[in-house]
Amino acid sequence: MNRLTYKPLDLGRWIVWGGYAVLLIVAPLVFNKGASLSLLSQIGTIMIVCLSYNMLLGQGGMLSFGHAVYTGLGAFIAIHAMNLAAQGTVWLPVTLVPLVGGLAGIFFGIVFGYVTTKKSGTTFAMITLGIVELVFACSLMFPEFFGGEGGISTNRVIGKPVFGISYGPQIQVYYLIAFWLFVSTVAMYAFTQTPLGRIINAVRDNPERAEFVGYDTHKVRYLTLILSAFFAGIAGGLGAINFEIVTAENVSAVRSGAFLLFTFIGGVGFFFGPMLGAIAGIFLTVMLSDYTKAWQLYVGVFFIVIVMYAPGGLASLILLHLRVAKHAMYRRIWPALWRVVAATALALAGAVIAIEMLYHLTLESANGTEMRLFGMQVDTARAPGWMAAALLFAIGAAWFRQARPAFAAAWNRVNADIEDAMRRQA
Amino acid sequence: MEFTLITLLNGLSYGLLLFMLSSGLTLIFSMMGVLNFAHASFYMLGAYFAYAISAKLGFWPALFIAPLLVGAVGALVERYGLRAVHKYGHIPELLFTFGLSYVMVELVQLIWGRAAVPYAIPRELEGPLFTLYTTTFPIYRGFMMLIALLMLAAMYLVLTRTRIGLVIQAALTHPDAVEALGHNVPRVFMLVFGGGCALAGLAGVIGGNAFVTEPGMAATVGSIIFVVVVVGGMGSLLGALLASLLIGIVQTFAVALDYSLLDLLGRLGMASGPDTPGYAVLKLTIAQTAPILPYLLLVLMLIFRPRGLLGTREG
Numbered sequence: 001m002n003r004l005t006y007k008p009l010d011l012g013r014w015i016v017w018g019g020y021a022v023l024l025i026v027a028p029l030v031f032n033k034g035a036s037l038s039l040l041s042q043i044g045t046i047m048i049v050c051l052s053y054n055m056l057l058g059q060g061g062m063l064s065f066g067h068a069v070y071t072g073l074g075a076f077i078a079i080h081a082m083n084l085a086a087q088g089t090v091w092l093p094v095t096l097v098p099l100v101g102g103l104a105g106i107f108f109g110i111v112f113g114y115v116t117t118k119k120s121g122t123t124f125a126m127i128t129l130g131i132v133e134l135v136f137a138c139s140l141m142f143p144e145f146f147g148g149e150g151g152i153s154t155n156r157v158i159g160k161p162v163f164g165i166s167y168g169p170q171i172q173v174y175y176l177i178a179f180w181l182f183v184s185t186v187a188m189y190a191f192t193q194t195p196l197g198r199i200i201n202a203v204r205d206n207p208e209r210a211e212f213v214g215y216d217t218h219k220v221r222y223l224t225l226i227l228s229a230f231f232a233g234i235a236g237g238l239g240a241i242n243f244e245i246v247t248a249e250n251v252s253a254v255r256s257g258a259f260l261l262f263t264f265i266g267g268v269g270f271f272f273g274p275m276l277g278a279i280a281g282i283f284l285t286v287m288l289s290d291y292t293k294a295w296q297l298y299v300g301v302f303f304i305v306i307v308m309y310a311p312g313g314l315a316s317l318i319l320l321h322l323r324v325a326k327h328a329m330y331r332r333i334w335p336a337l338w339r340v341v342a343a344t345a346l347a348l349a350g351a352v353i354a355i356e357m358l359y360h361l362t363l364e365s366a367n368g369t370e371m372r373l374f375g376m377q378v379d380t381a382r383a384p385g386w387m388a389a390a391l392l393f394a395i396g397a398a399w400f401r402q403a404r405p406a407f408a409a410a411w412n413r414v415n416a417d418i419e420d421a422m423r424r425q426a
Numbered sequence: 427m428e429f430t431l432i433t434l435l436n437g438l439s440y441g442l443l444l445f446m447l448s449s450g451l452t453l454i455f456s457m458m459g460v461l462n463f464a465h466a467s468f469y470m471l472g473a474y475f476a477y478a479i480s481a482k483l484g485f486w487p488a489l490f491i492a493p494l495l496v497g498a499v500g501a502l503v504e505r506y507g508l509r510a511v512h513k514y515g516h517i518p519e520l521l522f523t524f525g526l527s528y529v530m531v532e533l534v535q536l537i538w539g540r541a542a543v544p545y546a547i548p549r550e551l552e553g554p555l556f557t558l559y560t561t562t563f564p565i566y567r568g569f570m571m572l573i574a575l576l577m578l579a580a581m582y583l584v585l586t587r588t589r590i591g592l593v594i595q596a597a598l599t600h601p602d603a604v605e606a607l608g609h610n611v612p613r614v615f616m617l618v619f620g621g622g623c624a625l626a627g628l629a630g631v632i633g634g635n636a637f638v639t640e641p642g643m644a645a646t647v648g649s650i651i652f653v654v655v656v657v658g659g660m661g662s663l664l665g666a667l668l669a670s671l672l673i674g675i676v677q678t679f680a681v682a683l684d685y686s687l688l689d690l691l692g693r694l695g696m697a698s699g700p701d702t703p704g705y706a707v708l709k710l711t712i713a714q715t716a717p718i719l720p721y722l723l724l725v726l727m728l729i730f731r732p733r734g735l736l737g738t739r740e741g
Contacts (some may be wrong), residue, residue, distance in 0.1 A: 118728060122459075122662060125520060126653075129649055129652055129655055133721050134721035140717065199697065253645075257524070261525075294536070297528075297529060297533070297536070300525050300528030300529035301525075304525040307511060307525055308510055311514050358536055362539050363539060403630035
C-alpha cells in the first residue's frame, strides 16, 4: 500500500467522501416515489450490517453464520430502551438509540465472541451457527424479553420534537440512518487503516506467521469481532427505529445467512463491496419478492453463480470492467461481449419463464392454470408456453456455448495487455 | 424404570438417525475438508425421492433406489459444482454448499409444493414391536435402529476390508501419494461425496416417514448435525457416533422431563413467586430448554475440550 501518505490536503479522499455524503443527502430527493424512501432506509441499515460483516469475512477471513445475533440482540436492547424512554424511566433521545444498540452489540460480542473466535475457518463457521441457533432457541424460552411470536413493538416518536425533528415522517428516519451510515462507514474504513485492521489481515492470510511475529490470533479475532458487533448493533438499533418492531426472526440463522449472501454477492475483497451487496440484496429480496414467488430460487442461483464464476463479487466485476474501460480497450472485447450478454439474456428469459410457469402450476393452479407473464397471458397447462420457454433457453444456451470461447480469449488477451502496460509503467 | 427404558430406546433411535446424517458429513469433511452445508438438504431430498418412488413402486424399492438417486445427485454436484470451486479454497466451497442448500429447498418446493407430503410408514412396519411394562415400542423405531446399525457395519466393512476403502483411507491423509500410485483421487472424492450424500438420503428415506416430510425438514436437523460433528471432533467417525447418541439421548430425555428450578426450590422449602429475582429462568422447565441443549453442549465443549470428544486436531 503506497496510499498511506498524508499530504496537506488529500484531494482524492475529500472528493470520494464528500461525494458519498452528497449522494446520501440527494438520494431521497431523486428516488421520491412510493416506497422508495422505505427501501433506501432499509438499504442504509443493511449497508452498515454488511460492512460490519465484512470486517469479519473480508478482512478477517472469518465466515460467520451468526451475525444476526449482534444485529438482532442490538435491536432488542434498543427497542426495550426506546420503550423505557417512552415511559419516562430513562432519558434517551431517539437519535442516540442506535448507540444503545451498538453498546449492546459490544456486550454480546464480548460474551459470545470469546467462544467463537477461539477457532478460525470452518470450525468458526460451525460455532457461530451454534450460537445463533442457541440465541434463537432462547427467544422461545424468554418471551418477556423477545416478545414471543409477535415480537416487541414500539413507537419511535418519543417526547417533544427537537428542532422540529420528531422522527415521525419516514424522511427524518432516512436522514438519521444516513447520518449513522456515514459515520459508521468512515469509522469502519478508518479501522482498516489501524494497526489492528492490518494485523487482522495478516491473521486472515497466515495465522501461523502472525503468531510467530508475536500476535495472539485469538485476541486479534476477538477484538475485531467486538468492533464488528458494535457496528452490527448500531444497524440493529436503526432497524428497530425504522420498523418499530423487532421479532425473533431478527436473531435467526436465516437472517444471518442473508447477511452472508448480500456481503458475498457485493464482494468481500473490497471495502465498498458490501455496500453494493446491500443494494443488490435489497433489490433481490424486497423488490423481487413483490414480482415473483420464486425469488429465493433466483437469489440462491445468483449466489452460486457468483461463488463459482466471480468469487470477487459484483465489486470485482465492476472494477475489472472499469480497468478495461480506463485503458480504452473496450473496443476489443465489445464484439464478443455483446454476444455473450445477449445469449445469457435469452437463456435467462427462457429459464425464468419456465420457472415461473412451474411455480404457478405447483403452487397456484387451484386458481386456474392461466397466468400473466411479461404482459402476456400464458396457460401453464398447455404446451405452447413451455415450448417457447424451452426454445428460448435452447437457443440462448447454444449461442452462449458458441460465443463463450471467443469472449474468454478476447478477455484474457485484453487483461494480459493491460497487465503488461501496467508493468511497463511501473 | 419404564420411563427410563423407553426414553433411552427413543433416544437411541433418534441418535442413530443423527449418526446416519453426520457420518456422511464427517466422511466428506475428513476426506475433502469440505463442510457440506447442504448435507441436510440431501436428507430432505432422500425423503422426497422416497415419497415419490413409494407412491409408484412401494416402500421397499424406494429404500434402495432413493439413496442411490440422492448419491448420484451428490456426485453430480461434486463433479460440476464443487470441483470448480475447489481451487478457491475451503471457504468458497462451504459458501457453494450454503447457496446449494437455498436452491435445493426451493426446488423441492417447486416440485412438491410448500406443504408437508403424506409420506407414510409402510403397513408391514406399523404397529408395536414389543410392550415394555405398559408402553409399546413401535416396529418402525426398531427398523430405523436396525437400518442404522446395518449401515454402520457396512460402512465399517467397506472402509476397512475393501480395496476402495483402503484407497479412501489413504487418500484421507496422503492424497498426493495415492495419486502418484495411479489412483484417480478426484474420482475418489466424487465417490465419497456421492456416498456421503447417499447416506444422508438413506437417513431421509427412513426419517421422512418417522417424522414429517416437509421443506423445513432440512433446517430442523441441519444445525444439529453440525453440532454433532463439532462435538464429536471434526473428522472422527467414532466421535460422531458418540456425539449423535449423546445428543439424541439427552434431547429425548430433556423433552420428557417437566421439571424446573422452581420445583427444586419448592422441594427445598423455599417459597418463590413471580417477583423472585431470576423468575424467568427459574420457571423454565427442562422440556422447554431442550432445543438449546445441543448448542449449549457445543459451547461448553469448545470451552473445555476444543478438539471435541475424539478429535485429534485443533481446527
